[in-house]
Every structure is written in C-alpha cells, then in structure tokens.
Amino acid sequence: MESIWMRREKLPNFQPLTSDKKTEAVVIGGGMAGILTAYLLKHRGVSVLLLEADRIGSGQTKNTTAKIALSHNLLYDKLIQKIGREAAGLYLGANWEAILKYEQIITEHNIACMFERVPSFLYSVSDREKIEKEVEAVNYLGCAGEFTTTTSLPFPVEGAIRYPAQAQFHPLLFLEGIARDIEIYEKTRVLRVEEHKVFTEAGPKVEADHVIFATHYPFVNRPGYYFMRMHQERSYAAAFSGAGRMDGMYLGTDTKWDYSFRNSGEYLILGGESHRTGENLTEASIRKLRDKAALWWPQCRTEAMWSAQDCMSPDQIPYIGRYSARRPYWYVATGFSKWGMSSSMVAAMLISDLIRKVPNPWEEVFSPQRGITLSTAKHMAVDGTKAAAGLIKQVFAVPDHVLENLTIGEGGIVEMQGQKVGVYKREDGKVFTVSVRCPHLGCQLEWNPQEKSWDCPCHGSRFSYKGKLIDNPAQNDIGGMQDDQ
Numbered sequence: 001m002e003s004i005w006m007r008r009e010k011l012p013n014f015q016p017l018t019s020d021k022k023t024e025a026v027v028i029g030g031g032m033a034g035i036l037t038a039y040l041l042k043h044r045g046v047s048v049l050l051l052e053a054d055r056i057g058s059g060q061t062k063n064t065t066a067k068i069a070l071s072h073n074l075l076y077d078k079l080i081q082k083i084g085r086e087a088a089g090l091y092l093g094a095n096w097e098a099i100l101k102y103e104q105i106i107t108e109h110n111i112a113c114m115f116e117r118v119p120s121f122l123y124s125v126s127d128r129e130k131i132e133k134e135v136e137a138v139n140y141l142g143c144a145g146e147f148t149t150t151t152s153l154p155f156p157v158e159g160a161i162r163y164p165a166q167a168q169f170h171p172l173l174f175l176e177g178i179a180r181d182i183e184i185y186e187k188t189r190v191l192r193v194e195e196h197k198v199f200t201e202a203g204p205k206v207e208a209d210h211v212i213f214a215t216h217y218p219f220v221n222r223p224g225y226y227f228m229r230m231h232q233e234r235s236y237a238a239a240f241s242g243a244g245r246m247d248g249m250y251l252g253t254d255t256k257w258d259y260s261f262r263n264s265g266e267y268l269i270l271g272g273e274s275h276r277t278g279e280n281l282t283e284a285s286i287r288k289l290r291d292k293a294a295l296w297w298p299q300c301r302t303e304a305m306w307s308a309q310d311c312m313s314p315d316q317i318p319y320i321g322r323y324s325a326r327r328p329y330w331y332v333a334t335g336f337s338k339w340g341m342s343s344s345m346v347a348a349m350l351i352s353d354l355i356r357k358v359p360n361p362w363e364e365v366f367s368p369q370r371g372i373t374l375s376t377a378k379h380m381a382v383d384g385t386k387a388a389a390g391l392i393k394q395v396f397a398v399p400d401h402v403l404e405n406l407t408i409g410e411g412g413i414v415e416m417q418g419q420k421v422g423v424y425k426r427e428d429g430k431v432f433t434v435s436v437r438c439p440h441l442g443c444q445l446e447w448n449p450q451e452k453s454w455d456c457p458c459h460g461s462r463f464s465y466k467g468k469l470i471d472n473p474a475q476n477d478i479g480g481m482q483d484d485q
C-alpha cells in the first residue's frame with residue numbers, strides 16, 4: 001500500500017533534535033501544512049524550526065491525490081447560505097491565492113514537481129440541478145465556473161461544473177524543493193507542550209514565542225477540544241498505466257459515486273470509496289476501485305494502491321488560526337476536509353501573518369474559535385475527562401481454544417471474562433493480542449481487515465496489528481497511557 005509519490009521520490013533525511021533550542025517559532029509536524037508554514041515564516045523574517053515525529057511528508061501528505069483547487073466539493077452554495085456572501089467570497093479568494101502562491105514559489109525556486117495548471121471538474125451522474133445551483137453560487141462570488149456535460153470521464157454525467165486554471169503536482173517533489181531551506185529535526189516526537197515550552201520524547205526541549213500545531217489532528221486535547229469537533233474519513237486511491245487520459249481533474253459529488261480522477265505523467269490516479277475511519281469492516285473498497293478501472297479501461301495495469309484519511313470539520317471549513325483563546329501564542333492548522341493542499345498554503349499565509357501581527361481578512365472565516373460557547377466548552381470538558389479517566393494499561397492473555405479456532409489472516413474482537421480483547425492471526429500462524437481501548441480518549445477500536453489495522457471510529461487514530469501507532473490524534477501505542485494536559 002505505497003502511493004505513486006512514494007515510489008518515485010525519496011525525500012532528504014534530517015537529524016533528530018539532540019539539544020535544547022530557543023527560537024521565535026516552532027512548528028510541530030512536517031506534512032504539507034507544517035513545511036509550508038515554516039517555509040513562509042522563514043521567508044518573512046521569523047526564526048523558526050520544525051519538529052517531525054517520523055520523516056517529513058510521511059503522514060497523510062504522502063498519500064494525497066495532490067490537486068490544488070478551490071473546487072472543494074459542492075461547498076459554495078452552502079457557504080453563502082451559512083456564512084454569507086462576503087465570508088464565502090473570502091474562503092474562495094483565500095484558496096485562489098493559495099494556487100497563485102504555489103505557482104510563485106515553484107517558479108522562484110525552479111522546482112521540478114510536475115506542477116501544471118488544469119481545469120477542475122465537479123460532476124454528478126444523477127442530479128443536474130445541484131450542479132446548476134453551484135455554478136450560480138460560484139458565479140455570484142465572482143468566480144468563472146461554468147456548467148458543462150462534456151467531460152473526458154468514461155461514463156455520462158448529468159452535469160459538471162468546470163473551474164478553469166486550477167493545478168496539480170507531485171507533493172513530495174514539491175516538499176523536497178522547499179524543505180532543504182528549513183531547520184528541520186526528524187524522528188523527534190513532541191510529547192507535550194506547556195505554555196512556550198515544547199518537550200520531545202527523547203528529552204531535548206524547544207522554547208519558542210509561538211508554537212504551531214501542524215500534526216494533522218491536534219494531539220493536545222485541552223485546551224482546544226478539537227476531538228469534539230472533528231472526525232476522520234478514510235478513502236482509497238490507485239494509479240493505473242494504460243488507462244484513460246483526462247482533460248483535467250475530476251471529483252464525483254454523489255454519495256455513492258465519489259470517484260476522483262487525475263493524470264500524473266503516464267498514470268491515471270483513481271480515488272474514492274470514502275467512509276468514516278473505523279467503519280471499514282469489509283475488504284471491498286480497494287477491490288471496487290480495481291473493478292471499476294478494469295471496466296472502464298480493460299487494458300489497464302495497477303501500478304500502486306494506497307489509502308489516506310483526513311480530518312473533517314462540521315462546516316467543511318478548516319480550523320486555521322489560534323489554538324485556543326487561552327493560549328494566544330499557540331496556532332493550529334487542521335480540519336482540511338480532504339482539501340489540505342490549498343488549505344495548507346492558506347494556513348501558512350494566515351498563521352505567518354498572525355505571528356507577524358499583519359492584518360489578514362481571512363482570520364475570522366477560518367478561526368478555530370468560531371461557534372464555541374461557554375456551555376459547549378463545559379460539556380466537552382466533562383466528556384473528555386470521563387473518557388480519559390477510564391484508561392488502563394492492559395495486555396490480555398487469550399485462552400488456547402480461541403486462538404486455535406481463528407482462521408489465518410483473521411482479526412477481530414473477542415470477549416474474555418468481561419474484557420474485550422483484539423486478536424489477529426498472521427499468515428505465519430503467529431497471534432497478536434492487543435487492548436481495544438484507544439489510548440486517545442478510550443473509545444473501542446475496530447478491526448480493519450483491509451489494512452490489517454485497529455482503527456478508532458471516534459477521532460480516527462489507527463494502530464498496526466501489533467499495536468503500534470500509525471495515525472494520530474493518539475500519541476501512544478495501544479495499551480499506553482495518554483499524555484494529556
């Protein structure tokens with residue numbers, strides 16, 4: 001399950017942090033959001049360093065489909081209804097500025113990252129009216145989207161909206177082009193942050209005037225309460241050779257027909273089959289993508305298959321800005337709702353302005369503090385504390401007869417003396433047992449047969465069958481204790 005980007009690109013390595021540091025700004029997390037934020041801060045005169053738990057680009061960024069577009073699903077009609085024309089226009093304008101900023105950086109540094117301007121299409125196979133409404137909405141916001149039924153898709157559509165001059169690229173080649181310029185420490189996991197002090201797992205700490213959380217899902221639960229305001233959705237992608245050529249990037253807007261298409265060099269990347277993390281109880285998603293490709297392009301060959309997940313905010317607007325009113329010197333970039341390429345650039349531009357006290361008209365639209373009242377905050381505090389209090393470190397013994405009856409390759413939850421235990425029997429017959437209690441806030445993990453992992457339906461943490469942490473917000477392997485504030 002390695003993405004097409006990983007196949008072609010090995011990013012440069014950086015050393016871990018080995019001594020204490022002082023700096024103006026520290027960025028936690030080396031995905032697209034963190035690297036871009038550190039890059040812009042540096043280029044705007046702020047001294048900055050970046051701490052990455054693993055390798056840069058190794059989180060969701062290596063598994064994106066890397067469309068840089070403002071066509072964020074059928075969003076603008078809804079946005080106009082909910083936040084009004086002016087704020088919706090600011091959202092659209094911010095994402096347009098993001099495309100231009102990518103182009104400017106790529107041109108300035110002459111980065112060969114397969115960046116190209118192409119149109120982006122949102123289509124429907126069943127509902128012409130909703131597409132027409134969206135065209136009207138984006139035109140009302142002054143954007144040149146147009147209605148069409150002519151596409152290069154391998155099936156007919158009821159309608160599509162065509163956004164001209166959007167962009168696509170190779171995300172890791174781009175990161176490589178800008179990362180060398182930044183002070184980066186890899187294999188440096190941050191365990192906790194206290195006011196201006198950032199403590200790493202290996203011991204050294206960083207003291208900074210400004211702390212930026214770009215860890216995909218923020219790992220500090222309180223303050224901020226992001227775990228109450230986001231869930232994660234997983235989807236799948238595959239690259240094929242010998243498949244069709246597209247005249248742009250495409251995304252389906254129907255619940256059961258959400259297929260995404262784009263070309264990258266000689267490959268066609270097909271994506272789709274989204275579901276909430278922790279609810280993938282069958283092995284069907286990847287197979288469905290492969291079946292569709294075989295139907296549409298019988299001669300095609302699978303070159304790579306992979307999956308990824310993203311944080312979904314309730315209003316589909318990312319949380320970019322101050323982490324919490326109680327920590328005005330902490331910042332966050334999350335909730336990208338599967339549009340983290342343009343949103344990461346918006347985050348980098350907005351956060352670097354906030355830090356330099358430069359007024360930015362996008363601040364209110366993306367503010368993480370929007371819609372929080374005193375009573376919801378109190379409710380969140382009680383709920384979060386209850387779940388965390390129930391955490392225990394546990395490794396279970398499972399009786400022989402249970403293990404013998406497991407089929408090779410099978411995993412699932414068994415109940416032993418009132419306790420739930422996660423069990424998986426590997427192809428070589430070895431059995432692995434884990435606690436099924438998520439170390440983030442205590443939800444029960446679900447077995448993911450497709451990816452042989454334990455996934456949390458609450459906020460999307462994932463663990464390997466051996467219990468090793470794959471995706472946050474959890475910060476520990478299964479069975480570990482939550483480091484919380």
Ligand SMILES: Cc1cc2nc3c(=O)[nH]c(=O)nc-3n(C[C@H](O)[C@H](O)[C@H](O)COP(=O)(O)OP(=O)(O)OC[C@H]3O[C@@H](n4cnc5c(N)ncnc54)[C@H](O)[C@@H]3O)c2cc1C
Pocket residue numbers: 028029030031032033034051052053054055056057058059060061062063064065066067068069188189190191214215216219233234235236237271307308309310333334336337338339340341342343344472475
């Ligand atoms: C299938 C799929 C396709 C997508 N396609 C597109 C697309 O075409 N266009 C688009 O705009 N968006 C797309 N997205 C969304 C986009 O890929 C993501 O929003 C984006 O990559 C997120 O970047 P990030 O920097 O926030 O997170 P990540 O890339 O996950 O980076 C976070 C980093 O933080 C590090 N980290 C975590 N905890 C710690 C810690 N405690 N200490 C130090 N480091 C830490 C992690 O190791 C990781 O490297 C897609 C999403 C999915 C699921």
Ligand code: FES
Pocket residue numbers: 227438439440441442443456457458459460461472473474
């Ligand atoms: S990810 Fe929050 S409880 Fe599991």
